[in-house]
Amino acid sequence: MNVIYMDNNATTKVAPEVLEAMLPYFSEYYGNPSSMPSFGGDVAAKIREARENVATLIGAAPDEIVFTSCGTESDSTAIRAAIESYPDKRHIVTTRVEHPAIKNLYENLSKNGYQVTFVPVDNHGHLDLDYLYQNLSDDTAIVSVMWANNETGVIFPIEEISQEIKSRDIVFHTDAVQAIGKIPIDVNNTGVDMLSLSGHKFHAPKGIGALYIRKGTKFAPFMVGGHQEKGRRGGTENTAAIIGLGKAAKLAEKHLDENGYERIKGLRDKLENNLLENVQNTIVNGERDSRLPNTTSIAFEYVEGEAILLMMNEHGICASSGSACTSGSLEPSHVLRAMGVPFTAAHGSIRFSLSRYNTEEEVHFIVEKLPPIIENLRALSPFWKKAMGT
Ligand code: PLP
Numbered sequence: 175m176n177v178i179y180m181d182n183n184a185t186t187k188v189a190p191e192v193l194e195a196m197l198p199y200f201s202e203y204y205g206n207p208s209s210m211p212s213f214g215g216d217v218a219a220k221i222r223e224a225r226e227n228v229a230t231l232i233g234a235a236p237d238e239i240v241f242t243s244c245g246t247e248s249d250s251t252a253i254r255a256a257i258e259s260y261p262d263k264r265h266i267v268t269t270r271v272e273h274p275a276i277k278n279l280y281e282n283l284s285k286n287g288y289q290v291t292f293v294p295v296d297n298h299g300h301l302d303l304d305y306l307y308q309n310l311s312d313d314t315a316i317v318s319v320m321w322a323n324n325e326t327g328v329i330f331p332i333e334e335i336s337q338e339i340k341s342r343d344i345v346f347h348t349d350a351v352q353a354i355g356k357i358p359i360d361v362n363n364t365g366v367d368m369l370s371l372s373g374h375k376f377h378a379p380k381g382i383g384a385l386y387i388r389k390g391t392k393f394a395p396f397m398v399g400g401h402q403e404k405g406r407r408g409g410t411e412n413t414a415a416i417i418g419l420g421k422a423a424k425l426a427e428k429h430l431d432e433n434g435y436e437r438i439k440g441l442r443d444k445l446e447n448n449l450l451e452n453v454q455n456t457i458v459n460g461e462r463d464s465r466l467p468n469t470t471s472i473a474f475e476y477v478e479g480e481a482i483l484l485m486m487n488e489h490g491i492c493a494s495s496g497s498a499c500t501s502g503s504l505e506p507s508h509v510l511r512a513m514g515v516p517f518t519a520a521h522g523s524i525r526f527s528l529s530r531y532n533t534e535e536e537v538h539f540i541v542e543k544l545p546p547i548i549e550n551l552r553a554l555s556p557f558w559k560k561a562m563g564t
Pocket of ligand 1: 184243244246273275320322324351352373383
C-alpha cells in the first residue's frame, strides 16, 4: 500500500540530497572537527559551510548561529539564557498556544517563582497584542512568541511585535520551528534577538537544531562544557547532522526562491476547499489568510479525530488529530481550547501538513476516501444524530 504522508509538521522525510551529503561523515570523515586539520580539517570546513547555509536562509551572520540538538533545546537555551542574563527580572511572557517546548518550560518556571503572562488568542488564533503590550514592565526578562503555530499554521506578526519591544530592555525570542523553509524569514526585518529552528521539520534528520543569537544579545550557555560553538554550547558537534542541516537549509532556500510553496499551497487549498464543499459541518480552525502554506486544521464536527485517523490509516493516509493524550484520556489540544473551538469540533479536528513531496494525485485520493469515512463515523455517532435531530 502506498503511504500518503501529510503529517509534515510532526516530522519530515530526510531529503535524498541531505542523506547523500551526510553519509561520508559517518564512515570516511569521522574526525573530530576540533582536531588538527587534514583529517578533522575537512570536517571543520564542512561545518563552516553548513553554518553559512543556515545563516543565509534567515539573513543572519554565520557566527550568530549555534547548533543544538533540536528545537526544544534551542527554545530552552534561549529562555534560560535570558533569565540568567537578567537575574533581577522575574517576569516572563509567552502565548497560550506555544508548543510544549515553551509552554511546559514556562509552567516549570512559574512553579519556581517566575511571574508568567500567557497571552490569549481569539477564535481565529490571532494574538491579543494589546494584552501583550499592556503586560510588559521593567521586570520583564523575555517575551517568546512562536512565528507560526504548529497546529493551525496561523502566523503571528513577529515583525510588528519586535518593533514594540525593541525600545525596551527585554529579550525577544521566537520559536520559528514551523516557519523555517515554509515562508521567507529575514531576521534583519525584525528585532528578534533569538530564533529557534529544528532540522527535522524541513527535511534534515531528527536530532539537529539551531539557535540564532543576534550579535550583542546577552547570552549564557545552557550546555556548559568544551569550547565548541564559541563556548555557547559545549559538546562535540553532531557533524553529519549539522552537514545535513546545512544541505537542507540550502535546498529550502532554493525551493522558496523557486516559489515551491505556491505549489504546496495550491494542493493544500484544493484539499481544504474540496473537503469543505463535500462534507457538511466542516470548519477550518484558525485564520485562513495569514497561515503557513502547507497546513490546514479541519474540524469534522461530531466525530472523533482518532477514529478518523485510524480509518484513514487503512488507506495509507497519515495526518494527525487535534487531541492529545492527557492522563489516559483524549483531550482537545491546548491550542484549540485556547481558541475556544467547541468540544464537538475540537475532538474531530484533523491536521494535514504537506511538503514538497506531496502530489495532486494524493490530494485526489484523500478527497475521494475521506468523505465516506466521515459519513460512516457520523452514522455511528449519537452526538451527530442528536445534533441533526434524527
Ligand atoms: N516548536 C514547535 C513550534 C514545534 O512544532 C516543535 C516540534 O513539533 C518544537 C518546537 C520542538 O522541536 P524538536 O522536535 O526539534 O525538539
